[in-house]
Structure formats: C-alpha cells, structure tokens
Amino acid sequence: METIPVGLVGVTGYTGMELARILAVHPILRLTRATSRAEAGKPLRSLYPFLQGFRAGDVGITEPDAADLAASCKLVFLAVPHGAAMDYAAELLTAGLSVVDLSADFRLADADVYASWYGLAHRHPDLLPDAVYGLPELYAPRIKKAKLVANPGCYPTSVILGLAPALSAGLIETDGIVADSKSGASGAGRKAAVGTLFCEVHDSFRAYNLGKHRHTPEIEQELGKLAGADITVSFNPHLLPIDRGILSTIYTRLVTPATLEEIHARYDNFYADKPWVRVLPLGKLPETRYVRGTMFCDIGLVLDPRTNRLIVVSAIDNLCRGASGQAVACANLMSGLPSDAGLHFAPMMP
Amino acid sequence: METIPVGLVGVTGYTGMELARILAVHPILRLTRATSRAEAGKPLRSLYPFLQGFRAGDVGITEPDAADLAASCKLVFLAVPHGAAMDYAAELLTAGLSVVDLSADFRLADADVYASWYGLAHRHPDLLPDAVYGLPELYAPRIKKAKLVANPGCYPTSVILGLAPALSAGLIETDGIVADSKSGASGAGRKAAVGTLFCEVHDSFRAYNLGKHRHTPEIEQELGKLAGADITVSFNPHLLPIDRGILSTIYTRLVTPATLEEIHARYDNFYADKPWVRVLPLGKLPETRYVRGTMFCDIGLVLDPRTNRLIVVSAIDNLCRGASGQAVACANLMSGLPSDAGLHFAPMMP
Amino acid sequence: METIPVGLVGVTGYTGMELARILAVHPILRLTRATSRAEAGKPLRSLYPFLQGFRAGDVGITEPDAADLAASCKLVFLAVPHGAAMDYAAELLTAGLSVVDLSADFRLADADVYASWYGLAHRHPDLLPDAVYGLPELYAPRIKKAKLVANPGCYPTSVILGLAPALSAGLIETDGIVADSKSGASGAGRKAAVGTLFCEVHDSFRAYNLGKHRHTPEIEQELGKLAGADITVSFNPHLLPIDRGILSTIYTRLVTPATLEEIHARYDNFYADKPWVRVLPLGKLPETRYVRGTMFCDIGLVLDPRTNRLIVVSAIDNLCRGASGQAVACANLMSGLPSDAGLHFAPMMP
Amino acid sequence: METIPVGLVGVTGYTGMELARILAVHPILRLTRATSRAEAGKPLRSLYPFLQGFRAGDVGITEPDAADLAASCKLVFLAVPHGAAMDYAAELLTAGLSVVDLSADFRLADADVYASWYGLAHRHPDLLPDAVYGLPELYAPRIKKAKLVANPGCYPTSVILGLAPALSAGLIETDGIVADSKSGASGAGRKAAVGTLFCEVHDSFRAYNLGKHRHTPEIEQELGKLAGADITVSFNPHLLPIDRGILSTIYTRLVTPATLEEIHARYDNFYADKPWVRVLPLGKLPETRYVRGTMFCDIGLVLDPRTNRLIVVSAIDNLCRGASGQAVACANLMSGLPSDAGLHFAPMMP
Structure with missing residues (x-):
C-alpha cells in the first residue's frame, strides 16, 4: 500500500517524541516533516538517539512553515502547547491539510468555557463547530470525515x-x-x-x-x-x-x-x-x-x-492512548485506514 | 538518664526493621532483645547489615520466649502478624511487661467486628477494654497509663x-x-x-x-x-x-x-x-x-x-509515623518520657 | 504467509513472559502451547492479564508433555532453569522438534567447564557439538541450519x-x-x-x-x-x-x-x-x-x-535482545524467516 | 552547651538542601543565615516545605552579604558552584569567618591543574596552601586548625x-x-x-x-x-x-x-x-x-x-557523606566539637 506523508509540528515534547516512536514503525503513515524552532537543522536522530537506524530518525528537523508542510504532507500533527496550536491549525487547514491537534485548543465546543479555564480568548472560534473530538470509541464515524480533530486529553x-x-x-x-x-x-x-x-x-x-x-x-x-x-x-x-x-x-x-x-x-x-x-x-x-x-x-x-x-x-x-497513539488512530481514520493501523502494540511487561 | 531495656518480637518485617532503625539511635530505649524463629542465632547486623557499627546491631536474635523477655525488658514491641500477636500480648502482659502491639489485634473494641473483618475469633477479648488506641494526638493521656497499646494502622x-x-x-x-x-x-x-x-x-x-x-x-x-x-x-x-x-x-x-x-x-x-x-x-x-x-x-x-x-x-x-515511629512514641509515653524522645527526625530530602 | 506453531515450555518467568509478549504480535510464529506445572489449567491471560485481547492470551496453560508439543508445534522455546532444560531439549529433539533453549545448558562447548561453573554434570554432552550459540551477528548461517540453539546469556x-x-x-x-x-x-x-x-x-x-x-x-x-x-x-x-x-x-x-x-x-x-x-x-x-x-x-x-x-x-x-527477542530471532532463522520478523520494535521512550 | 551560629551561602541546590536538613536537627551548630539571590525574602520553609516546624525553617533567606554574615555567624558553608565560591571564600575569610567550601575551588593544591580541568584561572591561588582537604579520616588534625576547608567531592x-x-x-x-x-x-x-x-x-x-x-x-x-x-x-x-x-x-x-x-x-x-x-x-x-x-x-x-x-x-x-554531612563534620572539628556531633544518623531502610 502506498505510504501517506505526514508532518509533526513540535517534536521536542513527550507527545512529539511518542509520535516519532509510533510513526517510526507505522506501515503507511510516513513521517516526512518534523519541526522545532529550537532544534531546526539537525536530523531527528540527533535529538532522539533512540531513532538511529529508523527512517524517521533521518528526517531533518525544520522550522515550522505552512507552505512547506502543505507541499510535503497530507496531514499534520500539532504537538505544540495550547494557545499556539490554534493558529497553526487555522493556517494548515487553509493550506488544505488535515490536522490532528494534540493540544486543548479545539476540544471545548464553547469558546467562553475555553477562555474561562485557559485564561485566553480563542482566536479561531469559527473552527470549533467543525472540530471533532477524537475519541474513536465515541466518534469514529465523524473522525473519518473530519479535517480537524481535537485529540482528547489524557x-x-x-x-x-x-x-x-x-x-x-x-x-x-x-x-x-x-x-x-x-x-x-x-x-x-x-x-x-x-x-x-x-x-x-x-x-x-x-x-x-x-x-x-x-x-x-x-x-x-x-x-x-x-x-x-x-x-x-x-x-x-x-x-x-x-x-x-x-x-x-x-x-x-x-x-x-x-x-x-x-x-x-x-x-x-x-x-x-x-x-x-x-x-x-x-x-x-x-x-x-x-x-x-x-x-x-x-x-x-x-x-x-x-x-x-x-x-x-x-x-x-x-502518552500512547492518552495522546499520540490516539492521534495516530484519528489520523488513520482520516486517511481511510483501519483505526488500528500501526498500533498493534503488546504491553511492555515488565 | 538511665536507659530502659526493650524487646522486639518479630524483627524480619519492615516494621521490625524500622523499629531497629529507630531504636539504634534512641537515647533512652535500648534494644535488648530481638526475636525471630527463622533468624535466631545471628546478630542483628547479620540480618541487617545497615546496623553494623550500632549497638543494636550486636543484639543476638533469639527465639521468642516470654520468660526471657520478662527478665530482660520492661516493654516489648510486637511486630508479628495479626492473629499471632494476641497470644504474645496476653503472655507478656501476664509476665508483667508493657506491650505495644503493632498488629491489628487490639485496635477494634468490638471482638465481633474483628472476627468479621479478619476472619478469625479473638482469643483474648477480655484484654480489649484496657487496650488503648495509640494515636498520641487523640489519646496521649490514656497511652501514658496503658499497659497494652494497640498501635494504629498506617x-x-x-x-x-x-x-x-x-x-x-x-x-x-x-x-x-x-x-x-x-x-x-x-x-x-x-x-x-x-x-x-x-x-x-x-x-x-x-x-x-x-x-x-x-x-x-x-x-x-x-x-x-x-x-x-x-x-x-x-x-x-x-x-x-x-x-x-x-x-x-x-x-x-x-x-x-x-x-x-x-x-x-x-x-x-x-x-x-x-x-x-x-x-x-x-x-x-x-x-x-x-x-x-x-x-x-x-x-x-x-x-x-x-x-x-x-x-x-x-x-x-x-513505616515511621504509620507504624514503628508511632509505636516508639507510645512506648515513650508509657515509659514516662516525652512522646518525641528519639524521634526528632528531619525529613530525608530528596 | 502460513503461520508456524511454536511452543513455550516454562511460561512463569520473565523470559517466558517476554516470549509471550513478542509472540502475541508476531506475524508468523504462533504461540500454540504454553506450559507450566504450577499454572496448568488456566488460560495464559489469567496469568498475564496484559494479554487479554490477544490470541496468545487464549492459549491454555498445560503441563509440559513432549508428545503433545511434538503433535502441535514445530519449534519449542525452553524458558526453564538450567539443569532442567537439558532433559527437555533431548526429549523434544528426539521427538523431531527444533529447540531454542534460553538456559545455559548448551552454551558451553566443554562439558567440564559447564560442570565446574554450574556445579552439576551435563547429562547430554552428546548434544553439545551440534548446539549452535544463538548470536545472529556471529552465527546466523549456522543458526539457520540448527535443530538446537543455545540462546546467549544477557x-x-x-x-x-x-x-x-x-x-x-x-x-x-x-x-x-x-x-x-x-x-x-x-x-x-x-x-x-x-x-x-x-x-x-x-x-x-x-x-x-x-x-x-x-x-x-x-x-x-x-x-x-x-x-x-x-x-x-x-x-x-x-x-x-x-x-x-x-x-x-x-x-x-x-x-x-x-x-x-x-x-x-x-x-x-x-x-x-x-x-x-x-x-x-x-x-x-x-x-x-x-x-x-x-x-x-x-x-x-x-x-x-x-x-x-x-x-x-x-x-x-x-529481556528482549538478551533473552527472548534473541530467541525469536533464532527461531525466525531456523524457520526460514528473516531474522527480524516480528521484531521491528521502536524503543519505548520514555 | 552554647550554640554556634553558622551561615549557608547558596541554599537552592541539593547540597544546600542537605545542609539545611542536617542543621535542622544539629544540637550545637545553628543555622542563622541562608542566602540565595533568587529566593531572598522568603522564609526557608517556603522554599523547603519539609522544614516547616523546624527553627531552621524560620530563617529568612537573604542576599549574600559578607558583612552581614560576619556579624551573625562564626562559620559559613559555601554551597555555590565552583568559580563562584573562591571569591566568597576570600571575602569571608578576610571578614574573619571560618569557611567550609563545598565546591571544587580549593581542593586542588596546584592552581594550574585547577585551570586545566575546570577551564578557568584561579583568582585566589594564595589561599590554596592553607586550604585543608576535608576528609576527616585522613586530615582531622589539620581540619581542626583550619580556617578554610575544601570539602571533598562525592x-x-x-x-x-x-x-x-x-x-x-x-x-x-x-x-x-x-x-x-x-x-x-x-x-x-x-x-x-x-x-x-x-x-x-x-x-x-x-x-x-x-x-x-x-x-x-x-x-x-x-x-x-x-x-x-x-x-x-x-x-x-x-x-x-x-x-x-x-x-x-x-x-x-x-x-x-x-x-x-x-x-x-x-x-x-x-x-x-x-x-x-x-x-x-x-x-x-x-x-x-x-x-x-x-x-x-x-x-x-x-x-x-x-x-x-x-x-x-x-x-x-x-549528599551526606559525599557533601553536606562531611562539611558539617569539618565544621564540627573547626568548632572544637566532636566530628560526629549531630551526625548520628541510622541508615534510612528501606
């Protein structure tokens, strides 16, 4: 099956790291872009030595750039803090990309509730009605059709x-x-x-x-x-x-x-x-x-x-079910794949 | 001030180990007997190498023996499982010793409640009325006069x-x-x-x-x-x-x-x-x-x-407040000492 | 591709647990028998709840039985202590099975050295010349042809x-x-x-x-x-x-x-x-x-x-490279599979 | 016995924290000053909640000031990074204080060796001849007479x-x-x-x-x-x-x-x-x-x-023997106390 190029905006946190871990062995979704302002210029394996030997480890970290992401990816994961994610999402959606946002920016349907709990006004409330809450057990049919998924909190x-x-x-x-x-x-x-x-x-x-x-x-x-x-x-x-x-x-x-x-x-x-x-x-x-x-x-x-x-x-x-694995499950659904593609992990015991 | 000899019945568990740790540096209560059927014959430092260099480490582990304990101690800590402790307590009280029981055997005033939760009949319900629940903040005056203290659960x-x-x-x-x-x-x-x-x-x-x-x-x-x-x-x-x-x-x-x-x-x-x-x-x-x-x-x-x-x-x-330290606090009170004698520990950070 | 049935003798230790974890998601090697005298009669998921939902978790634990293993498996992993493994190996080889022994019983070419370090005489020294030390980087060609592999120590x-x-x-x-x-x-x-x-x-x-x-x-x-x-x-x-x-x-x-x-x-x-x-x-x-x-x-x-x-x-x-994963790599080679079949794991970080 | 006022310059690191822990229960050395530019103005218990209830916890954190330290202390512990400690030491010695430096600044007798390994020139090489390496088992007699002790590395x-x-x-x-x-x-x-x-x-x-x-x-x-x-x-x-x-x-x-x-x-x-x-x-x-x-x-x-x-x-x-406890042992010796004053700790087990 043909691979699907995906991007990762914000690679230095644990959710970014976990996305890299999962995508390193995903059979279809292929990590093509990984961005970080602080680490731009290095290959990903330099930041994460555990990725040496994986194709994902060879991806060069770049500065986030919507045009570049749009040219090279079909879907982008946002692993940046709330507040920062909403602008990226708006820009990338405009550029035609599908977006899975791991932050809280699109989880709450009511922008006032968001403002009250997160202490800042939502800058893209117009996107909220179309954002789908990415819990596959409850919303798989809607996730499949979504362009913007708000990945649930852990x-x-x-x-x-x-x-x-x-x-x-x-x-x-x-x-x-x-x-x-x-x-x-x-x-x-x-x-x-x-x-x-x-x-x-x-x-x-x-x-x-x-x-x-x-x-x-x-x-x-x-x-x-x-x-x-x-x-x-x-x-x-x-x-x-x-x-x-x-x-x-x-x-x-x-x-x-x-x-x-x-x-x-x-x-x-x-x-x-x-x-x-x-x-x-x-x-x-x-x-x-x-x-x-x-x-x-x-x-x-x-x-x-x-x-x-x-x-x-x-x-x-x-990290997996509560963040990056769930994000990949949503990306799978948005890409026409089975929700569990690349997610057949046996628990690490002990 | 003169030291007070105390005994420890059941030295191999963590509450026994913690009692040994505390008594190793207690200024008045001096560990004189430590019993364990399984480890009898060794010095305590052989079971617990961390006690090398402490007088308590030189105490020889013996088989539990009421007459010997009565002859050598004024007070005994029972760090044996519930069910076993009650008979020791009865025997040691009869021999004139003060007893701090770290098990659950004397904590519940109602023998029926004990039987129902612990699945065995209490063999010394007559001792229950005089057993004092050893929580110093609530019962210090009664603990001072007690011969039998039921040390609280953690x-x-x-x-x-x-x-x-x-x-x-x-x-x-x-x-x-x-x-x-x-x-x-x-x-x-x-x-x-x-x-x-x-x-x-x-x-x-x-x-x-x-x-x-x-x-x-x-x-x-x-x-x-x-x-x-x-x-x-x-x-x-x-x-x-x-x-x-x-x-x-x-x-x-x-x-x-x-x-x-x-x-x-x-x-x-x-x-x-x-x-x-x-x-x-x-x-x-x-x-x-x-x-x-x-x-x-x-x-x-x-x-x-x-x-x-x-x-x-x-x-x-x-282990300290929830078991052995609290037991020592009760023993202090029962021995006419300030409740905090030998218990001025600063928290181990980190 | 057709699956290959494999057995696991000795499932209760960590190497047995790790074999179960790996085989639970292996595409070709299928766990068909899992033995333990102590746990016989239960499904594997009862011993290891982490396997609920995996086919491997449904395997019923049985007493080890050479005839049954020979009838149901092509290859058997021995995850029992040294000293016990050698007799199982001899019996299973005789029954026509391939064997990967995770114990030390066939690692040392010299039975005298074995006797001197392990304190017991080797009961099957005749098998030693044909046992292959299962380190793929050094011995892959010989492992491919082996009936008995001595899996290296960690x-x-x-x-x-x-x-x-x-x-x-x-x-x-x-x-x-x-x-x-x-x-x-x-x-x-x-x-x-x-x-x-x-x-x-x-x-x-x-x-x-x-x-x-x-x-x-x-x-x-x-x-x-x-x-x-x-x-x-x-x-x-x-x-x-x-x-x-x-x-x-x-x-x-x-x-x-x-x-x-x-x-x-x-x-x-x-x-x-x-x-x-x-x-x-x-x-x-x-x-x-x-x-x-x-x-x-x-x-x-x-x-x-x-x-x-x-x-x-x-x-x-x-556990993985130093024991059970290496054993699976050897089993892969002995089964005509690529050495890394089912072993494409990304490191668990963090 | 009369207490001896001591100061602690640099309270926010683990060696500072450990000094605070030890001094909180020391019978003679009394923590009187604790300095940190970043935390000045708070009581020590606000930085270290574990000290609530101890007199040491009530000490107010101040900016480091040699005159103030000289007026209020007899001895000062330096728990600041190497490079910074040497100037404090010089200043406090001039002010008449005894100093135990926990950094590396005075451990090496040869200023060139210091420069070569630490990458900076020593600014007070004249103090090196009189600095005593604070390992009590080897140098107790010299530590007793020292004004400046270089506390050994861990x-x-x-x-x-x-x-x-x-x-x-x-x-x-x-x-x-x-x-x-x-x-x-x-x-x-x-x-x-x-x-x-x-x-x-x-x-x-x-x-x-x-x-x-x-x-x-x-x-x-x-x-x-x-x-x-x-x-x-x-x-x-x-x-x-x-x-x-x-x-x-x-x-x-x-x-x-x-x-x-x-x-x-x-x-x-x-x-x-x-x-x-x-x-x-x-x-x-x-x-x-x-x-x-x-x-x-x-x-x-x-x-x-x-x-x-x-x-x-x-x-x-x-932290204790390898840093702050050893520093207190040196301070004890420099103050005419037994080296083990306030250091009778039983190991924390488990």
Whole structure:
C-alpha cells in the first residue's frame, strides 16, 4: 500500500517524541516533516538517539512553515502547547491539510468555557463547530470525515471511557461524581523545570490542582453529552513517580440497585466491538503496566454494598492512548485506514 | 538518664526493621532483645547489615520466649502478624511487661467486628477494654497509663488525623466520605511474594481491595467517636512504586457553608500543641517526601466551590509515623518520657 | 504467509513472559502451547492479564508433555532453569522438534567447564557439538541450519558484541580486560524472594558475584574464539533499580596506538550489515532506555589518552535482545524467516 | 552547651538542601543565615516545605552579604558552584569567618591543574596552601586548625577511602587502576535541565564523561599522596536512577600475592578508630541503601584469583557523606566539637 506523508509540528515534547516512536514503525503513515524552532537543522536522530537506524530518525528537523508542510504532507500533527496550536491549525487547514491537534485548543465546543479555564480568548472560534473530538470509541464515524480533530486529553480519555457505559445507560447519579486520577510524570511535559527533576518526583507522590485542573471542562462536556444532562465532576489529579500511565479511580452512586454482573454485562456490551477497551473480568483491577505503550483502556468495576457506590477504575498509557497513539488512530481514520493501523502494540511487561 | 531495656518480637518485617532503625539511635530505649524463629542465632547486623557499627546491631536474635523477655525488658514491641500477636500480648502482659502491639489485634473494641473483618475469633477479648488506641494526638493521656497499646494502622493514621478537626467540629457530613489512599510498597510487607517483586511494582500503579480493606473498620471506629455518630466510609487503597509514604485524598461535603480560611483556622487550632501534625499554609499540598522518615502528618486543605466539597489531603510515612515511629512514641509515653524522645527526625530530602 | 506453531515450555518467568509478549504480535510464529506445572489449567491471560485481547492470551496453560508439543508445534522455546532444560531439549529433539533453549545448558562447548561453573554434570554432552550459540551477528548461517540453539546469556550478549570488532582485529590486548556490567532487576528472575522485593531493590544499587558470575566462561569462550587465543576476563555484575536493560562498561588496552576515528570505522564496518548493532556517533554514549523493548545493541567508544585505554560501552535490553527477542530471532532463522520478523520494535521512550 | 551560629551561602541546590536538613536537627551548630539571590525574602520553609516546624525553617533567606554574615555567624558553608565560591571564600575569610567550601575551588593544591580541568584561572591561588582537604579520616588534625576547608567531592570520597589502606601499604600497583563509579541523580544538581528530568533518568542508566570527569585530578592528587608516587587513574562515572548514593567498583592489581584475610585485616586496622568507615565482613558487598542518609562509607573486598585482581567496592551517600554531612563534620572539628556531633544518623531502610 502506498505510504501517506505526514508532518509533526513540535517534536521536542513527550507527545512529539511518542509520535516519532509510533510513526517510526507505522506501515503507511510516513513521517516526512518534523519541526522545532529550537532544534531546526539537525536530523531527528540527533535529538532522539533512540531513532538511529529508523527512517524517521533521518528526517531533518525544520522550522515550522505552512507552505512547506502543505507541499510535503497530507496531514499534520500539532504537538505544540495550547494557545499556539490554534493558529497553526487555522493556517494548515487553509493550506488544505488535515490536522490532528494534540493540544486543548479545539476540544471545548464553547469558546467562553475555553477562555474561562485557559485564561485566553480563542482566536479561531469559527473552527470549533467543525472540530471533532477524537475519541474513536465515541466518534469514529465523524473522525473519518473530519479535517480537524481535537485529540482528547489524557485524563479525560481515562475518565470518559470509564463512565460512558454507566452514564449513557442512566445507571449512576450524574451528581456527586469524584474522579481521583493519578498520572505518570511524562504528563507534566518535557520542559526543563525543577519541579519535575528526577529527585523531585522519584520516591514521592503528590496531589496537584485539586478541583481546578483544565481537563475538568473537557470531562464535563463529554460526560454531559453521554448523560444527556449537565454534569459537574470533582476531578483531582495526582503525580505518580512512573514514566507512563494514568489510573483513575472514579466514585459514583447507583441510581437504582443493580448487581455487579448486570453492570459488567452492560460495560461488556457497550465495548463489544471496541477492542481497545478491555473490560476486565469481575474481581480484577487495572494496573498501569498492563497498558504500557499501548492503546488499551482497561476498566475494572467494583460495587461496594456498604456505601452503595459503583467504583470504576480505568487505566491507560497517557502518552500512547492518552495522546499520540490516539492521534495516530484519528489520523488513520482520516486517511481511510483501519483505526488500528500501526498500533498493534503488546504491553511492555515488565 | 538511665536507659530502659526493650524487646522486639518479630524483627524480619519492615516494621521490625524500622523499629531497629529507630531504636539504634534512641537515647533512652535500648534494644535488648530481638526475636525471630527463622533468624535466631545471628546478630542483628547479620540480618541487617545497615546496623553494623550500632549497638543494636550486636543484639543476638533469639527465639521468642516470654520468660526471657520478662527478665530482660520492661516493654516489648510486637511486630508479628495479626492473629499471632494476641497470644504474645496476653503472655507478656501476664509476665508483667508493657506491650505495644503493632498488629491489628487490639485496635477494634468490638471482638465481633474483628472476627468479621479478619476472619478469625479473638482469643483474648477480655484484654480489649484496657487496650488503648495509640494515636498520641487523640489519646496521649490514656497511652501514658496503658499497659497494652494497640498501635494504629498506617492508613487509619492518615485518614483519622486528616478528618479529626472537621468531624469533631461537625463541619462535614458524616455520610458519603470517600478516602482514596495511596501507599508505598513497604506497607505490603517483607514476605517473599511475586506480587511485590521489584519488576511487578516499579513503574506501575494499581488499586487493590477497594471497599474491603481491613483498615476500614478501624477508620470507622475512630471517626465515629470523633463525630459522635456511626460513620461508614468508602476507603480505597492503592499501591505506589515508592518505598515509604501514604497520601490520602479525602472527599467530604460541608454541612454548612464555610470559608477555607475558617476551616484552616480550625485545623490549626485543633493541632496547635501537636507539633507532629503540620497544617500546611493555604494553597500548599502535602507530598510524601516531605514526611519521609519522620513522625509528621502533613495536611492540606482544598475547598472546591463547584462541588461544595472539602478535600483533605494528608501524608505520612507509613513505616515511621504509620507504624514503628508511632509505636516508639507510645512506648515513650508509657515509659514516662516525652512522646518525641528519639524521634526528632528531619525529613530525608530528596 | 502460513503461520508456524511454536511452543513455550516454562511460561512463569520473565523470559517466558517476554516470549509471550513478542509472540502475541508476531506475524508468523504462533504461540500454540504454553506450559507450566504450577499454572496448568488456566488460560495464559489469567496469568498475564496484559494479554487479554490477544490470541496468545487464549492459549491454555498445560503441563509440559513432549508428545503433545511434538503433535502441535514445530519449534519449542525452553524458558526453564538450567539443569532442567537439558532433559527437555533431548526429549523434544528426539521427538523431531527444533529447540531454542534460553538456559545455559548448551552454551558451553566443554562439558567440564559447564560442570565446574554450574556445579552439576551435563547429562547430554552428546548434544553439545551440534548446539549452535544463538548470536545472529556471529552465527546466523549456522543458526539457520540448527535443530538446537543455545540462546546467549544477557550479559554475554552485551560484552561479546561490544568487543567483537576490536578483538577480531587484534586491536586490544587479550589480557587484563575488565567488564563492569549493570543489569535491571528482571535479570534476577521472577521467583518470590526477599532479595528482589521492590523495597530491597528500589532506590539502591549493589554489586554481586564479582569475579564469579556464571556468565564468565560463556564470555571467555566467545571472546577467545574471536581473538583466536585464550582469554580470561574480569566480569563483574551489578543490580540496577530498573526493569530492563544492561549496560556494560568494558575496559581494554590498545595493542598499538590508533585514533578513535580508526577504531570507530572498524566497528562501523564490522556491523555494517547488522542493523541491530548501532555504533553510536563519536561523542555519544549508550543509555539503556534507548534500547528498551528492542533488539538493538548500542555501542559507544571512548579512547582515554591519559591511560591508553579503549573503553567500550554497550547497552541492550536484557529481556528482549538478551533473552527472548534473541530467541525469536533464532527461531525466525531456523524457520526460514528473516531474522527480524516480528521484531521491528521502536524503543519505548520514555 | 552554647550554640554556634553558622551561615549557608547558596541554599537552592541539593547540597544546600542537605545542609539545611542536617542543621535542622544539629544540637550545637545553628543555622542563622541562608542566602540565595533568587529566593531572598522568603522564609526557608517556603522554599523547603519539609522544614516547616523546624527553627531552621524560620530563617529568612537573604542576599549574600559578607558583612552581614560576619556579624551573625562564626562559620559559613559555601554551597555555590565552583568559580563562584573562591571569591566568597576570600571575602569571608578576610571578614574573619571560618569557611567550609563545598565546591571544587580549593581542593586542588596546584592552581594550574585547577585551570586545566575546570577551564578557568584561579583568582585566589594564595589561599590554596592553607586550604585543608576535608576528609576527616585522613586530615582531622589539620581540619581542626583550619580556617578554610575544601570539602571533598562525592566521587573522590568513595574512591580515596576505598583505596587508602591498600595504597598506603603498597599492596597494589599504582598503575592501571580503574574506578567505575555510579552516582544517584542528586549528584547532578538541582538546576532545571531536560537531561535530569524524571522521565529522562528513571528506568534508565548511562555512562558519562568517561575518562574526563573533573573529579579525576582530585582523586589522583590524594591517591598520589597516599602512595607516595604519581598516580593516573581511569575514573569513569555513571548516572543511577536513585536519589542518593555512590557505589564505586575499583579494579586494582596486587603487587605481591596476599590472602584476602590479610588484606581485610589491613583495612580493618587502617580504619580501626574511624567508625564511619565500615569494612564489611568477608563475603559481603556494599549497597547504597545501607548508607542512605548517613556518614558511613562501606567497603567490601574481593580477591579474584583468576585475574589476580583486588576489587574494592565502596559505597557512600553522595549528599551526606559525599557533601553536606562531611562539611558539617569539618565544621564540627573547626568548632572544637566532636566530628560526629549531630551526625548520628541510622541508615534510612528501606
């Protein structure tokens, strides 16, 4: 099959690195451009020695340039910070390219909500109606036709997939949901900062941004659609001393009594033809290592009769499923490929 | 000041190891006996090379023997599994010794609750009324007079200290509390087991025993006393890839509106003369590293107006504050010493 | 292309786990049998939840049985301890199967050397002459024709590949070589043992078996062949608090003066058509993460004019390149496949 | 006993942090000034929340000012980079203060050697003759009388203590020594840098600066004095994914045959009255965890008859023994205190 040339704008962060890792062995999508103002002029393998010996490693890093990208690629991944991505997206769409934006710039349908949580006005609100939220289990048909995909956030991916079957079936109360999420340090980015130095993260654990993380409105938007009602969630992230992985423990209350078997069956059914979501057997709980380096979202279910709570535990790899792998899945769909092309990874164990 | 000879029954686990570490530099309590059936005959430094050069390292490991312990010690720490500890305690009390039991055998006032959660009948329920729960901030006066102290569990220490000011003041609803707790791997014990091998724990994260961990009734007993009402808690533990440390994120709802400043002031006041509990400044959250190797319990407070929740984050060192250090604090009190004798540790950073 | 059924004897260790991981996504070799006395009766995904959703995960674990393996497989991987492997190999060869033995039982050509280092007599010395040492860069033509391949040890793979170009060209003295090697904890195996518990390995580092590790004679045998002379090596292993990876720092002395550029060119040339060995650019040194989960052996070269030493640094993934991936490469060759079938892994970064 | 006021210039790095940790519980030396241009104006506990509740945490961070330091302190620790320390030292000595410099500025007796390895001319060579190398086991009598102590580097401490008994007795060849050293990440400093981010260090291992690390001339200077001859060492550092700890594996050759028992006895004798150096029993090897947070240097000895090599393994905590703890030991001696005042730490295990 013919290869499809793709570009990567912003290669120096962990999502850019992960895109490079995945595209290095993708059978169809071929990395043709990789941009970074800071690193322009080097081959990619110079920045990332782990790519020596891969064709992707030979790609020369360039300054981002829309005309050049349009001339050499069919689709571009944006792995730059929110705020910067929206202008690139507008420019590249105008140039005729398809765009998968890994930032938050096109995830929120409401520009006011964006402004309120991200502290800046959206400069391209006109693009929001056509941006598709890139969660394949929920939106694959729309992703296939999209020119602009807003790749979901890592935490939202874990929480939305964890609650979708229960909320869409009206099993749980829409009020009072608590998501206690824990993420590996790659989620904090690859910027030089004292707070994410090895000795500041290793052998420790901490909570941060309780109740005010920017992924909150994204979670609420999607859960609201699933429930058909406004939802306010208490979303609370924590930093794990691991490289990759998010585990969300989600506390809900049943609307009406149900057995764990019934709930489990509903989850199984909801994800019956969605092989990346693995609903674990009763009695089993997810571990981040079981999804390391993959597209899987593992879900475990616990019913606590003492407190009448359904506890949903979901685990993903924040870099692969929660960012770059999901972006490639969207690019696959936008390119007419099967969503899992080049994404058949077995978990890295141990 | 004259030294006080103490014994340690069960030296091979992490709580035994931590007791040895603390007693190695304690100015008054002197380790005189250390027992282990498996390791009897060796000096302690042979089992624990890190004790070479300390007087405690020269103590010879012996088989547990009540008469010998009674002849050589004034107080004994029991660092053996629940179920085994109760018989030792009975025998040693009869022999006239003071006992600090680090197991769960005397923590629950109600023998039926014990039987129901631990799956075995209590063989010495007559001792339960006189056993004192060894949390110094709440029970120091009673600990001073006790012959038998039930040293608190690690998770309960973090949750009870985190909620005591709020519950005793009636600030929060007694219903619907969720404690999402994360513990380092030393809490899983030092028994050879595949599940706690380095490669099974490192670079991963998992939940376990959701809604059914044995520390639940202990938490509910103590929170109930503080609230003056029965309390059912959703307590949910997780395993962190760190050596030491517990961080509990506790979700509550305010009974009546209050400002964060008011709540913070109440916490400050509650712990005003309890130097081991550090109520952090507004805006700061605990990290397990800040309490590593110490008796501190750090508490951070967050008020989430969107969900009307008070979120309490508490952090302790599970081995020191959550087990052996707390046991030494109780032994200090039982021996007429200041509670903090030999416990002036600065956190190990990094 | 038609699939080739293969069996795996001994599935519970890390090399068995890694074989399962690799075979789960191999396009031709299909895992058909997986044996373990302890776990027989379960599907493989029950032992290894990370395999849920893979065909390999549905394989039922059975007791090892030569007749059954012969009836259902063309080739068998032995992932059992040395001492046990030799009898399985003999039996399976007799039954007409091809065998890749991951243990040490057939690595040493001299049964006396085996007996001396492993402390037991070889029970099938007659098989030794036909066993091929499974290092593809050196022995691919012989591996293709072999019925019995002795898969190299992890440490030897890193040291032999690191020194092969220099020794075969007579660049370095054969006397006085020191290999200071460091391995991740998966190399210590998956047996329940206190010494490899998370809390005994994490945040620490230690040397072990200095000068007497059993991989020494294997290294000396192969280096001797390359040099055309007997070689005695000071081989000294250490335990790293990482899951995967070996880095060997190898200290040698030049026989005659040479520039680093000349030496580098010789390495480049030696491995010119061996894509798994990546000779790094001058000035770059290997890191275990750059080879994580892959077949790569990265080599860095340093010439120290102050001490007249050539220092070779080599890094591999001990489980993939140093064990199971290499075994699959051999199985590929023995099956008429390209050596790299199913082994196109990009390094897991971070 | 009366307290002695001390100052700390440069509080934001790991050696400054470790000094703060140690001084927080020191019975005599009292931290009175802590300086940092970047953090001036805050209390120390604001920079280091782990110090909340300690008197040292209440010290206000100030801009460095010699007059203020001279008015408020008797001794000052310099925890600033090399190059910057020399001017501070000169100024503070002139102001009458005693100085312990943790940088490299006064470690090398020869200003030309300094210039050659550090790439800058020494601006105060006149101070070099009176600077004492602060290794208590070798120089305690001179340290007691010194006004300026050059605190040893971390790697040199481990290598010099490891070889001192053998070299001073002429047991080993002075030619051909190789020191393969591995250090925890705190040795890389607390500066924001991509290369020491958690995700760049965790679960990986690498060599760096082979044959050209700046600690080389310091090692050679001190080993040369012990041997009474010029010594050239191949010193090669590596980066461990741990917070604290250095383990050096040192390869030497015996001058004349000797038994391991004889060598061990010589080491025991050499360090007979030096309690911080623990010569381990025959057959035992050091582990960095056994010295974590302490002043110990553990030494293990291996004699390899196959290669005629004496292998010395030494382990220290790079921050405590290898930097700030050693600086406090020197300050103790300079202040007329026992060298171990405030340094009675038991190793943090696990």
